[in-house]
Structure formats: structure tokens, C-alpha cells
Amino acid sequence: MKKIIYIYSVIFISLGIISCKNTLLEQAPIDAISEVAVWSDIKLARLYVNDLYNGLPDGLSDWAMLDAASDDADNTFGWPNPPRLNQSDYSPSGFPYSDNWGKYYGYIRRANIALERIDAVKGDTAIKTSLKGEIIFLRAMYYFELTKFWGGIPLITKVQQLNDSLNVTRNTYNECVDFISSECNKAIPLLSLKSSGENKGRIDKGSAMSLKARVLLYSGRWAEAAAAAKAVIDMNQYSLESNYSDIFLTRSSNEVILAKQHINITGQNTNNVDKFSNPSSYGGWGGTTPTQEFVDSYEMTDGKSITASPLYNDQDPYKNRDPRFYETVNYNGAIWKGKALDSKVGGTDGPQGPSGGDASKTSYYMRKWLTESIKSPFNEENLTNWVIFRLAEMHLIYAEAQNEVVGPDPSVYNAVNAVRARSKMPNLPAGLSKDEMRIRIRNERRVELAFEDHRFFDIRRWKIAESLLNGDLHGMSITVNPDNTLKYTKIVFTTRKFFPKNYLLPIAQSEIVKDPKLVQNPGY
Numbered sequence: 001m002k003k004i005i006y007i008y009s010v011i012f013i014s015l016g017i018i019s020c021k022n023t024l025l026e027q028a029p030i031d032a033i034s035e036v037a038v039w040s041d042i043k044l045a046r047l048y049v050n051d052l053y054n055g056l057p058d059g060l061s062d063w064a065m066l067d068a069a070s071d072d073a074d075n076t077f078g079w080p081n082p083p084r085l086n087q088s089d090y091s092p093s094g095f096p097y098s099d100n101w102g103k104y105y106g107y108i109r110r111a112n113i114a115l116e117r118i119d120a121v122k123g124d125t126a127i128k129t130s131l132k133g134e135i136i137f138l139r140a141m142y143y144f145e146l147t148k149f150w151g152g153i154p155l156i157t158k159v160q161q162l163n164d165s166l167n168v169t170r171n172t173y174n175e176c177v178d179f180i181s182s183e184c185n186k187a188i189p190l191l192s193l194k195s196s197g198e199n200k201g202r203i204d205k206g207s208a209m210s211l212k213a214r215v216l217l218y219s220g221r222w223a224e225a226a227a228a229a230k231a232v233i234d235m236n237q238y239s240l241e242s243n244y245s246d247i248f249l250t251r252s253s254n255e256v257i258l259a260k261q262h263i264n265i266t267g268q269n270t271n272n273v274d275k276f277s278n279p280s281s282y283g284g285w286g287g288t289t290p291t292q293e294f295v296d297s298y299e300m301t302d303g304k305s306i307t308a309s310p311l312y313n314d315q316d317p318y319k320n321r322d323p324r325f326y327e328t329v330n331y332n333g334a335i336w337k338g339k340a341l342d343s344k345v346g347g348t349d350g351p352q353g354p355s356g357g358d359a360s361k362t363s364y365y366m367r368k369w370l371t372e373s374i375k376s377p378f379n380e381e382n383l384t385n386w387v388i389f390r391l392a393e394m395h396l397i398y399a400e401a402q403n404e405v406v407g408p409d410p411s412v413y414n415a416v417n418a419v420r421a422r423s424k425m426p427n428l429p430a431g432l433s434k435d436e437m438r439i440r441i442r443n444e445r446r447v448e449l450a451f452e453d454h455r456f457f458d459i460r461r462w463k464i465a466e467s468l469l470n471g472d473l474h475g476m477s478i479t480v481n482p483d484n485t486l487k488y489t490k491i492v493f494t495t496r497k498f499f500p501k502n503y504l505l506p507i508a509q510s511e512i513v514k515d516p517k518l519v520q521n522p523g524y
Contacts, residue, residue, distance in 0.1 A: 035117075042123025048114060049131050052138045055107040056260045057145060058386045059453045060271035060369060065288040069096075070455040071468040072294040072446070073366070074494060076286035076358050088469075088497045092506040092524050097149060101511055104142040105156070111139035112159045133190030134203040137211065140183035144215050147176045148457055149505045150521065155179055166515040177219040184212035194237045200252070201261040201385075206237060210257050210389035217397045218461050226401035229394045232257070238391040240422045245327045248369050251385060255392065259385035271384060274377035277366045279330065279349040280358040282337055283377045288451065289360035290329050292474035292490055297446050298325040303426035315488055317476075323423045328450050330365040332478050332486075337372055341365070344478035344486065351475070351493075361493040362475030368451050392419045392448055400441045408437035416441060419448055460503050469498035499523065 038044045059065050064075030069086040085096040114135045121128055146153045153176060154168040171179075187208040195202040213228035232238075241247045241255040262271055278284025300309035301320045311320045318331050330336050332343040343349045343363040351361050374380045399415040417427045428440055445458060459465045475493040478486055501523025512518050 039117040039121055042121055042127055045114075045118065045121045045123075046127065046131060048110075049134055049138075052107055052111055052114070052135065053260075055104065055138070055142055056386075056388065057453065058260045058271070059451070060262075060273040060382075060384060060386045062272075063276055063287070065277075065366075065451055066453045066456045067451050068288045070459060071291060071473060072450065072455045073288050073290050074361060074473070075288055076360065086469075086496060088499055088502045090506070092509040092512065092520065095505065095508075097505060098508045100145065100149060101508060104146050107142050108139055108156060109160065111135050111142070112157060115139070116159055129190050130192055130202075133187040133208070136183050136187040136190070137203045137208045140180045140187070140208075141211060143176060143183075144180050144211065147173060147180070147215075148218070150507060151504050152176055154518075167517050168515060169517045170519055174219070177215055177221070180215045181212050181224075184208045184215075193235075201259065203258065206232060206235060207258040207389060209235070210394060213394060213397050214389070217401055218457065220404075220461070222401040222404040226398050226405060229398035229401065232394045233391070233398065240391055240418065242422065244324055244423055245368075247390060248387065249371060249384060251383065253390075255390045256385075256387050257389035257391065257394075259387045261385055262383050271382050271386070273369045273384065274371060274374050274380075274382050277370060278377050279336075279341065279343075279360070279365045281342075281348040283375070284358070286358040286360055286365065288366045289362050290364040290366060291362055291493075292364075292476055293468075294446070294450070295325070295329060295331070295364060295476075297443055298322040299425070299443075299447075301425070303429070315486075317488055322425055322447060324447055324450075326367075328366070328368040328447075330367040332363060332476075334367070336367070337375065344480065347478075351477070360475075363478055364475070366451060387452060392422075393454075395419050396441065396445050396448065400438075400445070403434060403437050403441060407434040408432050412437060412441075416444055419444060463503070465498050465503065466500065469496045471495060 038048055063077050065073065067073045068075035074086070090096070115132070118128060118132050118135065143153070143155065152170050152173040155171045155176060156168060160166075187203075188205050191203060191205045191208060192199070193205055195204040209228065209232045213225055213232060216225035216228055219225075238257055239254050241253050247253050247255050273287075274284065276285050277287030280286060295317075296306055299305055299322050300311040301322070302309050302311055304311075306312040306317075313319065318325070318333070326334070330341050332341055332347070334341045341349060343351075343360065343365070345352055349359060349365070351359055351363060369384060371382055371384065374382060395415040395418055399412045402409065402415070403412045413428060413430075420427065428437075432440065442458070442462070446455060449455075459468055472492040472495050474490050477489045477491045479489070481487050501521065504521045506521055506524035507518060512520060
């Protein structure tokens with residue numbers, strides 16, 4: 001029987017790649033085109049590759065961001081239903097993100113098809129070469145997404161037919177890292193130096209080099225990770241954005257290496273971040289809400305922690321903080337959309353206020369990623385792109401890895417201080433030990449990369465999740481004194497549990513049933 005491939009002509013518009021709330025795969029096909037036709041025409045082949053981009057991660061369309069399952073945040077939805085990823089009460093029979101396994105293997109299968117066909121496609125050689133590099137990258141990216149959640153997973157590089165028996169074993173985690181890194185090396189020479197113009201948003205050399213740096217960092221291959229991150233920095237194709245918020249709220253920033261592009265197709269919102277994460281009185285559902293632990297991680301403007309700085313006043317706690325705090329967190333009294341947020345007890349967005357289930361339990365709301373000019377989140381478009389790789393992360397990858405290899409040499413200081421300088425924060429103090437520098441780098445990642453889906457994985461790869469997620473997490477109770485001044489009191493808003501098995505997710509029982517050779521992760 002002749003195979004039919006569904007092609008969506010709306011996939012390829014001026015940007016080349018698009019993403020929306022309802023993925024293109026969920027839309028009715030405009031046409032059905034035979035496999036022979038697709039791989040006989042470079043334009044149709046490009047449409048096929050464009051569809052592979054839909055699987056790129058996108059934290060802006062989730063009910064709650066992944067950081068809500070870390071010590072940095074909570075969510076007002078209960079994730080959105082039990083079992084909750086932030087309470088470790090899940091099993092192979094049901095847990096958040098369980099569908100990622102099938103989703104990413106679906107994209108991997110389509111990438112395998114493309115790699116078997118792309119060389120025979122007739123058409124512009126340069127376009128075909130670049131497309132091949134993009135396919136190799138995307139397959140590697142989806143394998144990386146799987147390893148982040150599950151560790152070692154089966155590496156399938158050949159097309160499996162629908163009637164093939166699923167009898168595949170898991171590769172080791174190190175084998176997966178080797179594969180992803182080598183695939184990046186294959187992709188790099190095939191890709192353009194930097195995508196621009198009508199190709200803006202397409203995979204380029206910087207994208208593949210950044211993926212290599214991140215996967216090597218996650219695996220603890222410090223020297224290799226430092227070299228890979230330095231290679232991206234030394235390309236001199238990217239620069240740190242002068243305004244921190246512009247990285248996330250403009251559609252084009254020279255700091256961004258790769259972002260999932262959003263454009264409007266149906267007249268509806270192309271991502272849900274404003275709808276899900278604005279406070280209730282501003283037209284949202286509360287969504288991802290920062291913890292007091294996260295708020296306390298921001299230094300004072302003198303570069304010292306709140307426990308060491310004379311600038312900190314626990315009854316005026318939001319004054320003189322790292323400027324990134326004001327661009328990341330909405331706190332009581334912060335001016336948002338022309339009015340002061342009222343998150344004190346009994347306030348319009350307070351824990352016991354009229355917002356009900358949409359109210360933050362911590363008295364904080366997320367500000368990063370949200371567009372202040374959007375007055376009606378349910379009715380206005382948000383075209384914010386989800387940033388996947390950016391230059392500041394490469395500086396911090398280099399700093400972390402290089403510090404583990406040689407300690408805090410001048411290049412480590414330079415990498416961290418470059419990121420801090422952008423936000424007008426003072427340089428790190430001289431004379432830090434290797435352990436002290438490690439602490440500072442980890443905190444710098446926490447505040448610089450907040451709500452970009454890093455913290456969830458960072459505390460797992462550092463093996464510190466057990467110490468951070470076993471016990472109480474805190475928020476702020478804000479009440480009014482008799483003299484109308486405010487009283488700030490830290491409170492426990494939840495108690496969490498974390499078990500050693502939770503460093504990885506379970507493989508869904510349905511997948512175990514399909515493939516008897518799959519071995520479940522320990523503890524499940």
C-alpha cells in the first residue's frame with residue numbers, strides 16, 4: 001500500500017516554523033500527499049521538516065511551569081489534578097509529563113524517516129544540506145528531552161514499521177549522552193552560521209553547539225562542557241541583551257540562540273502564559289507562583305545575600321534587590337498594568353482573598369514572560385517566543401564546568417560577572433574558594449534562568465533535591481498593623497516530599513506493556 005503523508009501548508013509561512021496552542025498535528029489536513037511525492041520535492045520535504053519543529057519544548061503553553069515542581073514555585077492548579085509532580089505521589093499508572101515519552105518517540109520516528117529519505121530529494125543542495133542538519137539536531141534534541149526525565153532510554157535510529165515488534169532495550173545514560181553529543185557534531189557543519197531573515201527561528205550552528213554544551217553539563221563531563229560552551233561564546237554571533245526583560249518580551253534579541261517561534265494562525269492566543277499566570281484580578285488564573293525560598297535567593301544591590309547585607313529590612317523586604325527580581329516577580333505593592341498588586345491577607349490577590357482557587361498561596365505571582373500591555377489575557381494575542389538557548393546560559397555553563405575542572409580562575413569570574421553586569425549587579429568578590437564559587441554559580445543560574453525550565457533539572461543533576469524538597473516551603477503573610485503599616489511574616493504554605501526514586505520519572509505502565517524489554521526506573 002502506498003503510504004500517505006499529511007502536509008500542512010500553513011506550517012511554512014514567512015518564519016518557516018510556527019507553534020500554537022493547538023498544534024498543527026491536531027488540525028484537519030488540507031491535503032494528503034504520497035510519500036513518493038514528498039521526498040521528490042524539496043519544498044514538500046521542507047514542509048515535512050517544519051512539522052518536526054512542533055515538538056520543541058514550550059513552557060509558555062503549560063498550565064503551570066516546570067519550576068512549580070521545584071523549590072522555586074508552586075502552582076494554583078494542583079498540577080492541575082492529582083497526582084502532582086511536586087508531591088512525589090505519582091506512579092507508573094499516572095503522572096504529569098507521562099505523554100512526553102510517546103510524543104518524543106513519535107517525532108524521533110518521523111525524523112528517522114526524514115533522514116532515510118532526505119539525501120535522495122531533488123532540489124537546491126544548500127537547502128537540502130541545511131534540512132539534514134536540522135533533522136539531525138531535532139532528533140538529538142528529542143532524545144535529550146527524554147533523557148532529562150527518564151535517564152537512559154532506547155536509542156532508535158532506524159525506521160520501525162507499524163507492524164514491527166517493539167522489542168528494544170534501554171541504552172545507558174552515558175551511551176545516550178555520547179549519541180546526542182556526536183549527533184550535534186554531525187549537524188554543526190551542515191547548518192548555517194546563524195539563521196536570519198525569512199529563516200529566523202530555524203536551527204543553526206549555534207543551536208547545535210548549545211545543545212551539545214547543555215547535555216555535556218547535565219552529564220557532568222565538565223571539561224567537555226566548558227569547551228563546548230566556550231565555543232558558542234567565541235562564535236561572537238550573540239551578545240547579552242542590555243535589558244533583561246527584552247530577552248523574553250521581544251521577538252528578536254541578539255542574546256537568543258534558539259527560540260520556539262509563535263505566530264498567530266487562528267486568531268486565538270498562540271501561547272497561554274498571560275492567561276494562566278496573571279493574578280485573578282488582572283484577568284488570569286494565578287498559575288506559577290514563586291516561593292519565599294526563591295524570593296530570598298535574590299541578592300541585595302550590594303551583591304550580598306539578605307542574611308549578610310545591611311541593606312535588607314525584613315519589614316521592607318523588596319527594597320534594594322537585584323534588578324532581576326523586579327522583572328521576574330510580582331509582589332505586594334508592585335505596579336502591574338497600572339495598579340499596585342494587592343496580595344496581602346484579604347487583598348484582591350491575597351491568599352485568602354476573593355480570587356479563591358486562583359489565588360497565590362505565597363502572596364507572589366510570576367512577572368517574567370507576561371506582557372503588561374495585554375489587558376484581557378483571554379482575548380488578546382501573545383506572540384512571546386519560548387527561549388530554548390541563550391548566551392547567558394552559555395556563560396553560566398562555562399563558569400560551572402570550568403570551576404569544577406580548575407576552580408575559580410579568572411575566566412570563571414569573567415563569565416559570571418558578564419551576566420551580572422547586564423543587570424547592574426556588582427562583580428563577585430575576589431578570593432572565593434571552589435566550593436564558594438560553586439554556591440554562587442548555582443544561585444546565579446537560579447535567578448538568571450528563573451522560569452525557563454532549568455531549576456527542576458538543576459537540583460536533580462546536582463543531587464540536592466532531597467534536601468530542598470523534603471519539608472516545608474514558605475510564602476509571605478502580609479497583614480495591616482493598627483497604624484496602617486504592613487507586617488511581613490514568613491509562613492509555611494506547603495510541605496513536600498521527595499524520594500530518591502523521584503530523581504527520574506517512571507516509565508508509563510502502558511509503555512512497559514508494549515515493550516517487555518523495557519526496564520522500569522528504580523523504585524517504581
